[in-house]
Amino acid sequence: MTDIAQPDRCIVCTTCTVMCPVAKNCLDFLGPRMIGPAHQRFRLLGMGEDESLHYCSNCKNCDISCPCDVPVSTFIMRARAEASREKPPKFRDWILAHGELLACWLRFIPAVFKNFGMGFAPVRLLLHALGIARQAPLPAFAAQTFRRKFKSLSQPQNLPRQVVLFPGCFVDIYEPESGLDIVAVLNRAGYEAITPEGFVCCGLPLVANGFWQNARQNARRNLEELARWTDRGLPVLTACPSCALMFGKDYAEYFPDLLPRNLSPVLVDVCEFLTGCMERGELSAPDVAPGAATTGDDHILYHAPCHLRALGAGLPGLELLRLIPGLRAEYADSGCCGISGSYGFKKDKYAIGMRVGSALFSAMRQSDAKLCASECGTCRVQMRHGGGKQTLHPVSILRRWLDGK
């Protein structure tokens, strides 16, 4: 691990600890300032690790709030990687980090059995014993992955333009419908979607759970595949803000030696791409959907995933929703939902995650919106679980309106 930034850029202002949702909800966590730059000094001297390192959820609110560009979460993730070399992560963490691999192994078991298994009380007890909270809203496996569905999908002929779609593990394994919604809207804007086989999991859950070398291998494969498409001048889109953050910011901080010199590894947010399509006139905003006002679906509560906020590109999903005539999109502005990828599923973190998300849950309950929106798959899972309302990707909502539903 070379090129580790030095901690002295930190001026100890405490803003990151004030804005950290875990420090706010768990007094046992020393907070990002201490576990990040402050403790980094001890690490550089070869002194011991703090016991509360494992509490960080890698939500990146520290990086968002820092006035001095200190890579706080990178210090913490590198420290976790080091700690994992000495003491390998739990089997539970391996399971949660390797969703893509697990899905691949289990692919011959029909989803109905897998989901029956996952919902089956003794299985949940077993998982609970392994450290996956019994109450946590584990998402159900889709009958077919997005990639398989995509293969048998016939897109309209003679579309004038092409884009590449990096679906992200969540859409691929658990929610292929939202991937299909994206393809349908892209088609309508005149784009044929390509979903290459060469991309693998971005590696963010691997880093968060301490599997640094696995993440590095994934980063290498993804960067090679990305170059193949960007060399052809094709934009590579993703629906998942965490994947976009991993490619766009984290690869450079975690694995700087893997980055080819002239490539900035950008995955374009699909909502940002579609607002661009609307501005260029490639996609026209839907007409006011007949009857929508009477169903109450014309009011949407939008939640911004932390990793989207960390990307620094604004809230394109909210902008996209606000381009839909007759739709009122309200910004929840309630901070982190608490799930942070695999964090909120863990037995020892579930309660923290639920406390973190409580502001968002009460905003959802108090809002008269029947439908909520967010770009991040696990945010949506947590929002349905904690806020009790249907939650979709903004593009899925756009598709409903385009189809006049």
Next chain:
Amino acid sequence: MKPTDVLVVGCGLAGLTAALTAASRGKTVRVAARGAGTLAIGNACVDVLGYVNGEIVRGNPLDALGRLPEDHPYRIMGTEAVVKALRFFSRLCDENGLDIRTESRENLWIPTALGSFKPTCLCHPYMDRKSLQGHDRVIIAHMPWLKDCHAQMIKTAFARQKGFRDRELRIVELAAFGGQTHRNLTPLDVARFVDTPDGERWLSSQLANHVAQLDAGLCTAVLLPPVLGVERHREIRMRMTRNTGCTLAETVIPPPGVGGLRIRHALTQAAARAGVQIMENTHIVAARTQGRQCLSLVAENNGRGRELAASSFIVATGGFLGGGVVASPGKARETIFGFDLDAPERIEDWGAPDLLDAQPYARLGVKVNGRLNAITPDGDARWDNVYFAGRTLAGYDFASEKSGGGVAICSGHYAAPRC
């Protein structure tokens, strides 16, 4: 990304005030924020002007503006603008559930964690020293399990003050909440606990028990670190006042100050409601200009630029801390447009020997005209649609003058209608 009427850079007190002022006038507003802004760690008070040339400002701080140098931001904007801005800000806080105001328009003195008093102007009205001195008894809440909480020091310092001579000063100790932790607890941790129903009950019942053991009939105030909630401060304080029968006051403390977070919460909620879009973690690194017009600002985006176009721009990027101004030996530079700032050539002239004196480097910043446009050494506006606000401005030393919050609010509020 669609152009907006106004693009504000910075989400501290100046940036948020500018954004909300522009939005209240029907403009579409986007805020590009790098970091959460210093407001997040500050206190619940707005200093307008506490000292001029080292002399304390008593009475109405607006009456002292005339004693400031002509190139001071307050002098450039004028007294009327300051009055209007402070009124706008107080109303904004009130509408969003927070009492940050001035009753008398005069400077008042509020207690610090050390038991000293500092001058300020807008604050929670019950923090005023006069209000504390109007009580027969002041109970100082001691939380020995809390960082930087020294009730005995406060009591000793109060006892030396004339206004507290014949008052009963009494320390009561509050029991800790939660289990064991190896983390340093701060008043923010307590305030967040008090924001929950359990926490409110925990504090309210302890205070009520202590008060019940004292002789009734004495008009009593309780002085606490800022622990009376963050997001539900107003209602919590109201209920606890009723339960204890005492006036509840809080000290100002070193970061994290809790009160600033209350203000930030109120302002960001207002911004979300007003449709102001805050782009977080957005680092503006350059500007595209044409003659005296700015066309767009460029955000750093993984090595590529992302252009943010608008009709007008308000730059509230802060000073050295916020990254709006950077210095190298003998030179200071504004970071977005990249022009040099007037700075002493000899580095020895940047600082004064006494740390607590006014510091020349603290006045370094962007020189502006009466519209808050940056000006060239000849006095011409550099760009007609770019306005500077808050600590980026030259000509004031917020720390020694105690004028930071006031200049931030006023320049933000002053810049917005010019967009």
